[in-house]
Amino acid sequence: MKVLFDLQYLNVASTGIKTYMVELAKGFRKYPHPEIEFIFTHEPDEQLKDESFKGPQSKIQRLNYHLDYFRWKEFQLPDLVKKYKPDVLICPDFVSPAASLPCRRLTIIHDAFFWQMPQNYPRWWRKYFLSLIKKGLKEQTEIITTTEYSKKSLLENLGDDFPISVIYQCPKSLKSPSELGVFSKLNLEKQGYYLHIGTFDKRKQLLLLTNAFAEFVKQTGSDKKLLLVGGPGQSDQMNDFPKVEALIQELGLEEQVLIPGYLSDGEIKSLYEGAFAYVFPSENEGFGIPIPEAMGFGLPVIHSDQKALMEVAGGAGLPFQTGNQQDLLEKMILLEQDSALRQSLSEKGKIRSADFSPQKFVEAFHQIILKSGS
Template structure:
């Protein structure tokens, strides 16, 4: 019945490509899931959303998830680029989409309607050594091609927008800033079992080099020596980096062993949503020392669990955290250890950070995210 309606009689159609969720592990996964949940819970969205492929089918599929052999990785890459070059363009015509939205950076090479790429940060340009050089060159060539043809871009902070405008080299490309939502929100009635009997600093994220976890381990060791607070542990939730060039897991383990912190630093690995919520609920302080972020979703997740938050002096994290976070004067282990000690010892400071975090979190709710995004779509169309 819908296909017989004239365009003036129907809502504009937004085709959302979520194929990357088959393998997504970090910020893109959180962003995409938050978008889907916001759309599904919206009372009266201004647009008709077509989620492709089916979210339920991706959640139930395990073929590309977890630790996979090389042939599966190659197969996924082939299918991914085939989708962007052929399948997705055909789908835009099949669904008569007015806009195709790609939360995974790369838009289709051609399409019906406006193409919108969500480019979360400038990591491809700022950290080229983190990627296979041939793959990176091919990916960026496709991105450049797609952005020159009826395209616009969305990013997640003003900091990222400045970086992208610096590196993309497409002066006429509109780049819009829309703050995303957090989809891991504390449940007031949640009563989970404590994962540890001791208080602990918490970090959540894939163990990539840019996360600066070796420095965090060193800072934690220095904190223990300076304060003698050996009852406070460090919990690093997350799995290895997705590629060898990015992975920092072995270096983190080596640092823990060299400092003799094997009994103090806990590695739960990748955990389910329920277990993750338990770690957040019972943490003492959240700490995020990353050197390169486009946004920093765990900061908001920590706010929602009433946690004081320590971050690094990194542009996107400071923009998201505002006055509700505390950060060291530089990126040295001594500076991080000093701030860790201050947050532990200063009860009024912790209380103040938590109160400010509650206020800051309002800016990043799911409905506000969808409202801002739909306003952006209206301008594009």
């Protein structure tokens, strides 16, 4: 069976979708199946290096990107289908070609944010992108999503015209050597900081976390720090970075709440290895990669009780009521004071993280590919 894997979007992908595409491509090569031949539209490493549409852009540059993306999905990708004659086309970025194709389609729709949180997107862009998604849902399509929560959300917004399957993804494989210099670079002590990694999207609730941490320091006198690693939100509507930065200054916490931007894989690995705990207060996630990632390093994880995060944590995290600053504060204090709880969460987390291995991720795709061909 021949499978064509669309990797075009890696030239702009960030955070979760980038990790999904890269790890799946690596997995297809590391765990081959004797009955499946994979063809990649692009070499992953080369596509990641393409800087054509990355970084700050003018309106003209953004328009050029959308035109490039449209050309790819509606003309170039269908041409590759004609060329390679695959049995299955995998599109991991929500959108499959609107053109009729002679093969089955596995379209990955990671979450239902476009329907659930319209306020976070430019109106014209959201309308355009939703039209692309819907036009590509045709013929022999099966939707793949990341959690049962996302599946339920997609059924509510797309209906049940096409089957939806859940495949748990794996976190990023941090194979780079640890870069211990990050501790002196950021003036950190091991076990001396809470960690959060991700963009400053509004839904990540980093303002809430910063306020809760300020109260935590006030009530406990702790000298621990809060490390918020990552870059701005993906649009003006979604970006809380300036607000978090201003709040830190207002609270006088410039020395205790650190926002170092993006860091290297080796630095991220060191930060996971040295953190006291991971905090994930997001109000909405389709999956929540940092949970199994942090748990794999043995970190206790405090997370909101948002449904996808509860599903992924599987009882191995310490949940608080989503959006409730006081509850988050109480969980941080509890974790600080209860060493037995920290040890228990660490042990449970390591066990839970094994459910999100690269091999399981890939083998779940193998099963669906072969099932669709039976």
